[in-house]
Amino acid sequence: MIPDQRGAGAPAGRVLEVSRLEVRRGGRLVVQDVSLSVGRGEIVALIGASGSGKSTVLRAIAGLDPIAAGRIIIEGSADGGAPVRATLVLQFHHLFAHLSALHNVWLAPVHVHGRARAEAEAQGRVLLDRLGVGHRAAAMPHELSGGEAQRVAIARALAVDPPVLLMDEPTASLDAARRDELATTVRGLAADGRTLLIASHDSAFVEACAHRIVVMEGGRVQ
Amino acid sequence: MTHRRWLIAAIAVALTVAAPAAGQSPGARPELVWGGDAEGGAPFVAADPADPSRLVGFDVEVAQLLAEGLGRAARFQQVGFTSLDLAAARGDFDIGLSGIEDLPARRTRLAVTIPYYQFREVLTVREADAARYRSLADLRGRRVATLGATLAYELLAGAAATHGAVPVTYEDDVHPYSDLALGRVDAVLLDEVLAKRGVRRNAGLFNQAADVGAGTYVGILAMGNAALRDRIDELLRAAMRDGRLEAIFRRWEMWNDDQPRLYARLTTEAGQGQVQEGSRAVEVVAAPEEPSGWAAAARYLPALLRAAGITLVLSVLSMALAVALGTVIASGRVYGPAPVRVALTAWVEIVRGTPLLLQLFVLYFGLATVVQLPAFLAALIGLGLNYAAYESEIYRGALEAVPPGQLDAARTLGLSTWQTLTLVRAPQAFRLALAPMTNDFVALLKDSSLVSVITVVELTKQTSIFAANIGSWVIPGAMCAALYLSMSLPLARLARRVEKRWQR
Numbered sequence: 041m042i043p044d045q046r047g048a049g050a051p052a053g054r055v056l057e058v059s060r061l062e063v064r065r066g067g068r069l070v071v072q073d074v075s076l077s078v079g080r081g082e083i084v085a086l087i088g089a090s091g092s093g094k095s096t097v098l099r100a101i102a103g104l105d106p107i108a109a110g111r112i113i114i115e116g117s118a119d120g121g122a123p124v125r126a127t128l129v130l131q132f133h134h135l136f137a138h139l140s141a142l143h144n145v146w147l148a149p150v151h152v153h154g155r156a157r158a159e160a161e162a163q164g165r166v167l168l169d170r171l172g173v174g175h176r177a178a179a180m181p182h183e184l185s186g187g188e189a190q191r192v193a194i195a196r197a198l199a200v201d202p203p204v205l206l207m208d209e210p211t212a213s214l215d216a217a218r219r220d221e222l223a224t225t226v227r228g229l230a231a232d233g234r235t236l237l238i239a240s241h242d243s244a245f246v247e248a249c250a251h252r253i254v255v256m257e258g259g260r261v262q
Numbered sequence: 263m264t265h266r267r268w269l270i271a272a273i274a275v276a277l278t279v280a281a282p283a284a285g286q287s288p289g290a291r292p293e294l295v296w297g298g299d300a301e302g303g304a305p306f307v308a309a310d311p312a313d314p315s316r317l318v319g320f321d322v323e324v325a326q327l328l329a330e331g332l333g334r335a336a337r338f339q340q341v342g343f344t345s346l347d348l349a350a351a352r353g354d355f356d357i358g359l360s361g362i363e364d365l366p367a368r369r370t371r372l373a374v375t376i377p378y379y380q381f382r383e384v385l386t387v388r389e390a391d392a393a394r395y396r397s398l399a400d401l402r403g404r405r406v407a408t409l410g411a412t413l414a415y416e417l418l419a420g421a422a423a424t425h426g427a428v429p430v431t432y433e434d435d436v437h438p439y440s441d442l443a444l445g446r447v448d449a450v451l452l453d454e455v456l457a458k459r460g461v462r463r464n465a466g467l468f469n470q471a472a473d474v475g476a477g478t479y480v481g482i483l484a485m486g487n488a489a490l491r492d493r494i495d496e497l498l499r500a501a502m503r504d505g506r507l508e509a510i511f512r513r514w515e516m517w518n519d520d521q522p523r524l525y526a527r528l529t530t531e532a533g534q535g536q537v538q539e540g541s542r543a544v545e546v547v548a549a550p551e552e553p554s555g556w557a558a559a560a561r562y563l564p565a566l567l568r569a570a571g572i573t574l575v576l577s578v579l580s581m582a583l584a585v586a587l588g589t590v591i592a593s594g595r596v597y598g599p600a601p602v603r604v605a606l607t608a609w610v611e612i613v614r615g616t617p618l619l620l621q622l623f624v625l626y627f628g629l630a631t632v633v634q635l636p637a638f639l640a641a642l643i644g645l646g647l648n649y650a651a652y653e654s655e656i657y658r659g660a661l662e663a664v665p666p667g668q669l670d671a672a673r674t675l676g677l678s679t680w681q682t683l684t685l686v687r688a689p690q691a692f693r694l695a696l697a698p699m700t701n702d703f704v705a706l707l708k709d710s711s712l713v714s715v716i717t718v719v720e721l722t723k724q725t726s727i728f729a730a731n732i733g734s735w736v737i738p739g740a741m742c743a744a745l746y747l748s749m750s751l752p753l754a755r756l757a758r759r760v761e762k763r764w765q766r
Contacts, residue, residue, distance in 0.1 A: 102674045128674040134667035138689050138764070148675035151685060200675055 053079045054115070055235040056101065056126065056204045061110035063093075063100050071096050071259045074110070078204065078237050083230045085250035086239040093259040094239035095131070098206045101237070102128035114203050126237075127202035131209040133193040135181035141192045142168065142177040148200045160199070167195040171225060186213035190222065198234075205229070207238045211245045223248035294334040296325040297350065298360035299343040301434060305455060305514040306361040307338075321359040323510045324378060328357070328481075331497035344411055344433065344726065347372065348735070350482045356490065358482040361455070363413045368482060373491040377478030378498050378507060379516070380524045383414050384457035385470040386442060386450040392468045395449055402426040404448040407438035407717075410727060413477040414451045430717055431727075437627060437717075439464050444630050446637075453477065455516060478524070502529050559737050562728045566738075569724035570745040576641055576720065577707045577749075583646030584706070585699075588653025593683070595654065596661050606654075613651035619712055621648055626716040641713035649706055656698045660691035693764050700757035704750045721745055 056078040063071040071093040078084045086094045099105045101112055103125060114126055135144050145164035149155045155163075168174045171191040176184060184192060190210060197205055210226075211219045219242070226249045230236060240246050246253060255262040298307040298321055310316040317338055329336035339355040350358045350372055357375075368374055387395045395401055398421040406421070408414040410431040418429040430447055432438045438450040439460030450460065451474065461467045483491045501507045502525040511517040594606045613621070626640040635643065664687050672682040711722030719727075725742035729735045 099670075104670055104673060125674070125676055127676075128670075130667055130671055130674075132667060134665070134671040136668060136671065136686055136690075138686075138693060147685065148677060151681055152676040196675065 055080050056115075056237065057111075057113040058097070058101065059111045061097065061100060061112065062108040063096050063105060064108040065096070065105075069108070069259065071100070074256070074259075074261050076254050076261065078235050080235055081230050081233050083226060083236045083238065083249055083251050085246040085253045086237060086256060087241060087243070087246055087253055088256035089241065092256040094241075094256055095208050096259075097256070098128055098208050098237065098239050101126050101204070102206055104128065125200075125202060126204040126206050127197040127200055128206040128208060129190075129193050129197050129210065131212050133181075133189045133213075135184075135189055135192055135196070137181050139181075140177065141173065141179050141181070141184065141188075144181070144192060145196045145199050148196070153200065164195070164199060167198055168192065171195050172221075187215075187218040187221070190214065190218075191225070194225070198229075204235045204237060207236065207240075209240055209242075210238060211240060211242045219245050220248065291333065291335045293337045294325070294329040294332055294357070295337050295339050295355040296329075297339045297341045297346060297355035297358040298322075298325075299346065300338075300340055302343055302360055303436070304459075305516060307359075320379075320510050320514045320516065321361065323513075324481075324507070325357075325359050327501055327506060327510070328494055328497055331500070332493065343409075347411075347482065348729075351484055353484045353487075356483065356487070357494065361453075361479055362482055363453075364478045364480045365413060365416070368480075371485065373483040373485055373488045375481035375483070375491055376495045376498055376528050377480050377524060378502075379479040379511065380476060380520045381453040381455060381479065382476045382520070383417060383451060383474040384454045385472065385474055386439065386452070386457050386460055386467055387448065387470065388442065388445075389466050389468045391448065392470070396470055397472050398427055398451070398474065399425045401449055404428065405430050405446070406449045406451055407432055407441060407447040408451050409433075409435050409438070409456075412452070413475065414453065417475050418451050431719065432717055433715055435460075436463075439467065440627070440630070443467060444634055446630075446634060476520075499529050556737070558728075559741060562724075562738070563741070566721065566724055566728065566741055566745060569719060569721045570749065572718065573707065573710050573721040573746075574749055576638070576645065576713065576718070577703070577710050579642050580645035580649060580710070581703050581706055583642065584649035584653045584702075587646065587650035588657055591650060591654035592657035592661060595658050597679075597683070610651045610654055613648055614655075618644065618648045618709060619715060622712060622716050637713075637717045640716055641710070641718045644716075645706060645710060645713065648709075649702060652702055653699070656695050656702070657691060660694040661687060663694055664690045693761075696757060696761055696764075700754060703753060707746065707750055 054077045056076075058077065059075045061071060061074040062069065074093070074097055076084070076086075086097060088094050096105065100107050101114075135141070136147065139147065142161065142164050145167060146157065146160040149160040149163065150157050165174060165177060168177055168191075171194055173184075173188050173191045173195070176188050176192070179188075181189060181192075190213065194205075194207075207226075210222060214222060223245055226236060226238070230251075238246075238250065300307050300309060300317060302308070305319055306321050307317055307319040310318045322338075325336045325338070341349045341354065341358070341360075343360060346358045346360060346362060347368065349355065362368075364374060364377055385395070385397065395404070398406070398418070401421070402425055404427055406418055406427045407430045408418050410433070415429065415431060418427065421427045422429050427449075430438075432441075435452060435456045438447065438452065439456075440463075441447050442450050442460075443464040443466055450457070452460070454469075457469050461469055481491075481494060483494075498507070507525070508517060508521070511521065591606050591610065594602050595610075598606070622641070622644040625644045626635060626637065629635070668686055668690065669682055672686045677685065710720055713720060714723035714726075721742060725738045728738040
């Protein structure tokens with residue numbers, strides 16, 4: 041079953057609505073009966089121990105893994121014809137290793153959304169600047185520090201203007217100072233009207249930025 | 263110290279035990295080891311159709327006759343026809359007997375026996391061309407096949423200069439005739455024994471009666487083995503007198519009026535010097551005087567450079583084919599449905615699991631009745647298909663080595679499967695594949711030497727012709743190696759540079 045990502049049907053103000061989600065992996069139920077919703081401009085943190093199913097829920101919402109049962113409804117994005125998708129910032133960033141930071145950011149707008157390259161590149165520079173890594177635009181991924189790569193990955197995700205931004209363990213490769221910076225960045229995004237669902241087991245980070253916390257354990261919401 | 267002494271003692275014992283076994287087993291008669299090429303087939307040397315472990319042929323019987331006269335047991339040593347001279351000079355066997363022609367070049371490097379058979383060179387054409395192509399002079403611009411390092415080749419090389427015929431050299435004496443029947447060449451020039459056999463085996467061929475030239479078959483021995491050669495000459499003379507040689511050639515239906523004249527001349531003469539005279543009295547067309555060493559190297563350099571050009575062009579085109587086809591196969595194996603994956607895997611395993619030489623034979627000779635590929639095209643396709651199998655395995659491995667996270671990142675940004683492949687997965691896989699690809703190209707450059715079996719004269723073949731002509735591999739080998747290196751080293755350098763740029 042493919043997640044239902046139609047642009048309509050979410051209750052007013054709610055950008056993401058997940059109800060009774062079930063995900064199986066190799067026949068085993070790894071996520072069951074998960075329901076949650078995230079409103080516009082809201083930061084929701086999904087917390088829980090490793091293996092509690094946080095990442096699986098994010099991957100299901102992003103459409104990377106098929107779901108066994110339940111519904112995922114995402115409100116239409118601002119972008120016209122492009123498919124409505126929640127974009128996931130993966131735990132280890134996974135910047136495209138053969139492309140520069142800036143190229144990573146403009147790749148999808150040009151090839152998926154059909155923007156002109158010059159326009160997409162200019163927008164990419166603005167995003168990198170806003171995230172504080174404008175000076176690293178020409179760098180290759182392996183030349184970036186963990187914090188810089190994280191920011192470029194966020195810029196790359198924002199470049200396709202997703203209705204929901206999903207982040208999986210964003211602080212995994214950051215030291216304490218970088219973690220605080222990231223919390224500030226994330227709050228700034230929410231203040232701009234971005235909707236965020238963040239999976240993390242870093243309680244300090246979650247307390248610093250989340251509006252609401254959803255706790256998961258053994259594949260269920262507590 | 264004690265250990266070493268024991269070791270030396272053990273080796274000494276092993277040697278004393280092994281030596282007689284290797285040379286002649288104690289008690290048994292000493293051996294006359296004779297070299298020949300059983301691939302030459304009947305009537306020279308061939309496996310007995312009734313018992314393939316036994317050899318038959320007139321050369322087998324001549325060897326038997328000589329061994330008996332020497333009081334030795336004949337033992338056959340298989341040597342490729344084109345390597346017989348060098349093997350004789352190395353002392354790999356006592357005497358070489360395999361329809362070996364008496365060429366002036368041979369006499370300068372080997373101890374050569376008196377001739378035991380005289381043959382005429384015969385021009386074979388298709389029946390339809392019998393009136394058109396009567397002699398070499400009629401074959402301007404036409405492809406004429408022959409065997410390398412033979413009198414016929416020398417005649418043909420002369421005809422190329424005077425009449426503009428195009429010589430095509432083969433490694434064996436079967437395919438010139440089958441290719442003539444197929445229209446790949448317009449004539450074949452070889453000795454009458456081979457010509458008769460060729461016409462018998464292939465329908466629609468015709469042997470021209472005109473005398474193109476004549477030569478004789480001789481035995482070859484190492485230069486230092488002149489004493490044995492002299493004894494063998496006496497044995498041959500005796501066999502000419504008492505009719506034993508005649509009996510052999512009658513059995514093989516090769517006896518004709520040329521032989522009594524040859525034998526009469528040889529048996530009436532006495533002494534070494536006149537033997538030489540005798541063989542020269544036969545109307546043999548002499549090979550051009552050969553320079554040695556560096557003078558020869560300078561003379562052969564243009565031909566080697568041309569051959570190196572063929573090697574390079576063939577390798578580059580074959581690699582391009584291999585890369586294109588390998589990409590398709592690898593994509594099919596990674597993305598295709600199960601039946602496609604199974605079929606492609608089977609294809610790759612068949613191609614990788616069988617020798618390239620066999621594939622080239624099948625492509626050029628095996629398929630000849632269905633589709634007649636020109637030699638160069640067959641070589642290109644053969645090498646390309648073979649290397650495509652290896653390339654596809656490299657690309658498949660490289661595609662699968664791209665971290666799954668990269669593909670997840672592409673999908674979450676909305677890239678389609680095709681976009682993910684072309685924009686993310688393939689470019690990264692290509693970087694991983696570059697080093698093994700460079701390796702493969704260098705290997706292909708060298709494997710391209712195998713295509714000489716289907717008449718393409720590339721660098722290694724040209725070198726071996728060069729070496730056979732001057733009787734040494736030292737200078738030709740060094741020049742050949744230098745040319746291969748001058749092609750492979752810049753490539754390796756370029757690949758390292760590209761890799762460095764990517765790792766910037």
